Amino acid sequence: MGSGFDAIVANYERRTPCSRELNQRASRVLPGGDTRSVTSFAPYPAYIKAAHGATLIDVDGNEYLDFLNNYTSLIHGHGHPQVIRAIDQQIGQVMAVAAPHELQVRLAELITERVVSVEQMRFCNSGTEAVMTALQAARAATGRQVIAKMEGGYHGSYDHVRVGSQLRASATTAENGTGLSSGVRSEVLVLPFNGIEGTKRLLHSRGDDVAAIIIEPILGSSGMIPASNDYLIALRELATEIGALLIFDEVMTFRLDRGGYQALAAVRPDLTVYGKIIGGGLPIGAFGGQATLMEQFAPAPKGSMTHSGTFNGHPVVMAGGIATMELFDTEQISELNALGDRVRDGLNLVFEELELNAVATGHGSLLDVHFGTQTVSSVRDARLTPADLSAAIHLELMNRGIFIAPRGMMNLSTAVTVAQADRLVDAWRDTLELLLPVIDHSYPALRQSRRAAAVGERVS
Numbered sequence: 063m064g065s066g067f068d069a070i071v072a073n074y075e076r077r078t079p080c081s082r083e084l085n086q087r088a089s090r091v092l093p094g095g096d097t098r099s100v101t102s103f104a105p106y107p108a109y110i111k112a113a114h115g116a117t118l119i120d121v122d123g124n125e126y127l128d129f130l131n132n133y134t135s136l137i138h139g140h141g142h143p144q145v146i147r148a149i150d151q152q153i154g155q156v157m158a159v160a161a162p163h164e165l166q167v168r169l170a171e172l173i174t175e176r177v178v179s180v181e182q183m184r185f186c187n188s189g190t191e192a193v194m195t196a197l198q199a200a201r202a203a204t205g206r207q208v209i210a211k212m213e214g215g216y217h218g219s220y221d222h223v224r225v226g227s228q229l230r231a232s233a234t235t236a237e238n239g240t241g242l243s244s245g246v247r248s249e250v251l252v253l254p255f256n257g258i259e260g261t262k263r264l265l266h267s268r269g270d271d272v273a274a275i276i277i278e279p280i281l282g283s284s285g286m287i288p289a290s291n292d293y294l295i296a297l298r299e300l301a302t303e304i305g306a307l308l309i310f311d312e313v314m315t316f317r318l319d320r321g322g323y324q325a326l327a328a329v330r331p332d333l334t335v336y337g338k339i340i341g342g343g344l345p346i347g348a349f350g351g352q353a354t355l356m357e358q359f360a361p362a363p364k365g366s367m368t369h370s371g372t373f374n375g376h377p378v379v380m381a382g383g384i385a386t387m388e389l390f391d392t393e394q395i396s397e398l399n400a401l402g403d404r405v406r407d408g409l410n411l412v413f414e415e416l417e418l419n420a421v422a423t424g425h426g427s428l429l430d431v432h433f434g435t436q437t438v439s440s441v442r443d444a445r446l447t448p449a450d451l452s453a454a455i456h457l458e459l460m461n462r463g464i465f466i467a468p469r470g471m472m473n474l475s476t477a478v479t480v481a482q483a484d485r486l487v488d489a490w491r492d493t494l495e496l497l498l499p500v501i502d503h504s505y506p507a508l509r510q511s512r513r514a515a516a517v518g519e520r521v522s
């Protein structure tokens with residue numbers, strides 16, 4: 063971070079001595095002092111010891127409003143009484159068992175009732191696993207090897223989807239492919255997100271080899287960038303034309319509509335991947351689709367694929383997921399989306415008032431902020447945000463009691479009040495006002511008026 067940001071760092075360190083001590087202790091036994099790339103940031107992250115509703119408390123007693131919600135997984139915030147009760151009850155009954163459990167049936171019913179394209183589903187323990195198994199299902203169903211994915215598309219840590227998942231420059235976990243098996247790259251086709259013509263060209267060039275096209279309908283980790291409806295429709299047509307499966311990764315976007323983003327876009331994928339909110343705060347992944355495809359996972363002789371996992375369909379996770387999804391009805395979904403729109407509009411107004419060339423992106427309760435552009439339609443636009451500015455904003459927001467992702471991503475839970483959402487916008491305004499001298503000095507291009515920026519901007 064540049065010298066203009068030193069006071070922010072010093073203030074953060076003054077507020078968090080116990081976290082610093084824990085980070086030093088952690089660094090001896092955990093590489094870099096952490097066990098999850100996206101939770102670590104310089105100089106060290108705050109250690110959270112308690113959380114209730116929308117509030118976090120760190121080991122130094124500082125309070126934060128949580129606008130990260132464990133990276134979108136806590137749709138009702140922390141410790142919703144109905145979710146806690148369901149989990150508590152289930153722990154007392156049976157925690158884990160090598161037998162099916164009725165709660166698996168109930169959660170699968172809840173999701174299949176909501177999503178037209180999903181008739182049957184399987185549970186696992188993470189979005190990563192769900193993606194991996196859905197891709198295996200696509201290879202098995204098509205007899206093909208190649209996976210087509212989006213540039214900047216993030217689907218977890220499975221080798222094939224790590225290719226081309228380079229995130230924005232300011233991300234703490236820029237993916238560079240280190241450690242990937244060498245054969246993987248030849249089995250992955252990276253497509254230009256939102257670029258219909260380029261996508262067509264690439265898919266036609268290798269159409270016969272492509273088993274699946276996988277897409278986040280909103281690029282999440284790369285900056286909450288929605289796919290255009292035209293692009294999703296084109297992908298649907300192309301997948302059908304070349305005989306590949308279309309997979310929607312709705313790990314983040316399921317929250318946006320009762321039927322997920324596919325209902326909003328009116329596009330039916332062949333398979334859909336889930337995670338995060340459907341586990342009620344506990345670890346989960348799931349994937350599903352038409353019965354004809356999913357029956358590959360039925361026991362032999364009907365199916366030919368095995369899908370095991372010691373903790374698949376964990377009864378306690380199922381209980382948390384059921385309570386969470388039952389609470390998340392149509393009314394709550396639209397209220398939450400409206401609150402997200404309020405924050406996004408508020409942030410864009412702040413950028414206008416401060417004459418910053420920046421934009422808040424996303425849809426409903428999923429939000430992100432980009433500097434240096436106002437039309438973000440691919441990860442290339444997202445990479446325009448200077449990394450040290452992004453880091454300074456994040457740390458200053460922490461100093462003001464606002465907890466967001468180090469890269470700027472935010473999301474809302476149903477625990478957030480309108481007043482708290484407005485506090486988020488106010489904190490951004492105050493933070494950016496504080497940073498204006500540094501921005502003027504180091505990044506004067508970010509201060510061009512929004513109108514001038516819009517005119518001069520390249521259209522991608």
Ligand code: PMP
Pocket residue numbers: 133187188189190191193216217218219278282283311312313314337338346347
């Ligand atoms: N897909 C998407 C769209 C995600 O955002 C994530 C996680 N952030 C994953 C897959 C992977 O999920 P998990 O972290 O549970 O493995």
